[in-house]
Amino acid sequence: MPEVFQPFASFGLQHRMPMRFEADVFECEVEGEIPEALKNGAYYRTGGDRLYPTLEEDIILNGDGMFSMFRFEDGHVSYRSRYVRTERMKAEMEARRRLYGKYRNKYTDDESVGNLPNRDNTGNTYAFAHHGELYALREDSRPYRLDPQTLETLDIGEFGDLKSSALTAHPKIDPKTGEWWSYGVFAGGEPTTDASIHVFDRGGKLIREQWFHTPYPGLCHDWGVTREHIVLPIMPLVADEKRLREGGDYYQYDPDLPSKWGVMPRDGDPATDMRWFDIPGIVMGHVMNAYSEGDTVVIDTPCSPGNCFSFFKDKNGNQPTMPETITQITRITFDLSQPDAEAVTxxxxxxxxxxxxxIDDRFAMEKYHTGYFALRDFPQMGIGQIDWDTGEIKVHELEGAASQEPVFVPRAPDAPEGDGYVLVAVDRMAEKRMDLLILDGNDVSRPPVATIKLPFPQPMCFHGCWVPA
Incomplete structure (x- = not known):
């Protein structure tokens, strides 16, 4: 008998149901006028959704990749969404049932399943473009390549002599060199302390790979790269092979462990030059930007006082309370001229x-002034804009709605920082549909420049990018 669909656990202690919905909308409804900077190009996004039923208590990170695009053509906008047709999904489609079990736990798979090398590669985390290629990134795998026009899944990307089995879902593109900076924890494919930093040139050629060990096998979802330094945060959500063999979760939160922050010179060797700092009592997932000023390294990141990855229980079997999951954007400063105990603010x-x-990605890796984020201060919801010089926050208020990730597009290649537009998908929960707002990057509190309307909702996407035509 076919399995029934179960709700899966999401962030903020929420539960969601899969949508299982690929869509095409030719000529979307548009209120307002599409700006000249956005007349031609595409906004790509990806997130997690399940084609076949999940196990009970499954989590959003285990969803099949649902890749989507808003294509802009001479001021007209069309929409398309397609599953990332991974080896895992194709096997399930052939069997016409679920074959794969818990998030990153091969020991929970159907007994008919062999040891698929790309078992965890669902392509559900970051729609990423580099050297003319479009990828569906996932932090534990090598990404799938997609056709940027049709969203057809092509193949797993080729990355030269790369040894790491993992490419981070949060790469950094150097705006000056065009290099793709990446890393992988559990780089050998198993939950160990093996890690790798790797760099590809603007043409996609691997030019650097260095292996090292992290202090413990913890979660590392995002990082910071500056013009002079690298910052690699390891969070106290710990993976354990024994627990996996027993059918348990991939990660388990250990509140007794401090988060570990590795800082090293950008041109250094992580095996010998990484300096590890302890910051107890916080968990982070994402990075706004990072920069260096002499011996001082700054990284701006949303931090929670407990486990913001709320679908993973702690080592005592408890889920976090809601206050423990709330993230606040925090400036963390490392003064490398000071001893460890006095270096962190x-x-x-x-x-x-x-x-x-x-941010405005043209100012990545250096001192910057403007940042954007999804404001989640319930009941106040919206899109926030930070002026780091003054600490002022401007807010585009949302009523009965919530924003996903904002993405900035400059008005012109040489426009001042923040002079451009913010693209942000907004879930209209009561109306059961989604809008794409185009906001003024200089002041997001103003009414939308344009609103692109979809007549239906879409699954939550994690991360995306704008690619000009």
Missing amino acids: LEPLNGALGDMPK
């Missing part, structure tokens, strides 16, 4: 509750 930004931080 944390400065939470008042009013900056939320996540999914983004």
Whole structure:
């Protein structure tokens, strides 16, 4: 008998049902006028959804990749969404049932399933473009390549002599060199302390790979790269092979462990030059930006006082309370001229509750002034804009709705920082549909420049990018 669909656990202690919905909308309804900077190009996004039923108590990170695009053509906008047709999905489609079990736990798979090399590669985390290619990234795997016009899944990307089995779902593109900076924890494919930093040039050629060990086998979802330094955070959500063999979760939160922050010179060797700092009592998932000023390294990141990855229980079997999951954008400063115990300063930004931080990517890796984020200070929901010089926060208020990740597009290649537009998908829960807002990057509190309407909802996407035509 076919399995029934179970709700899966999402962030903020929420539960969602899969949508199982690929869509095409030719000529979307548009209110307002599409700006000249967005007349031609595509906004790509990806998130997790399940084609076949999940196990009970499954989590959003285990969803099949649902890749989507808003294509802009001479001021007209069309929409398309397609599953990332991974080896895993194709096997399930052939069997016409679920074959794969819990998130990153091969020991929970159907007994008919062999040891699929790309078992965990669902392509559900970051729609990423580099050297003319479009990828569906996932932090534990090598990404799938997609056709940027049709969203057809092509193949798993080729990455030269790369040894790491993992490419982070949060790469950093150097705006000056065009290099793709990446890393992988559990780089050998198993939950160990093996890790790798790797760099590809602007043409996609591997030019650097260095292996090292992290302090413990913890979660590392995002990182910071500056012009002079690398910052690699390891969170106290710990993976354990024994627990996996017993059918348990991939990660388990250990509140007794401090988060570990590795800082090293950008041109150094992580095996010998990484300096590890302890920051107890916080968990982070994403990075807004990072920069260096002499011996001082700054990283801006939403931090929670407990486990913001709320679908993973702690080592005592408890889920976090809601206050423990709330993230606040925090400036963390490492003064490398000081001893470890005196080197770290944390400065939470008042009013900056939320996540999914983004910047004007032309100013990545250096001192910057403007940041954007999804504001989640319930009941106040919206899109926030930070002026780091003054600490001022401007807010585009949302009523009965919630924003996903904002993405910035400059008005022109040489426009001042923040002079451009913010693309942000907004879930209209009561109306059961989604809008794509185009906001003024200089002041998101203003009414939308344009609103692109979809007549239906879409699954939550995690991360995406704008690609000009």
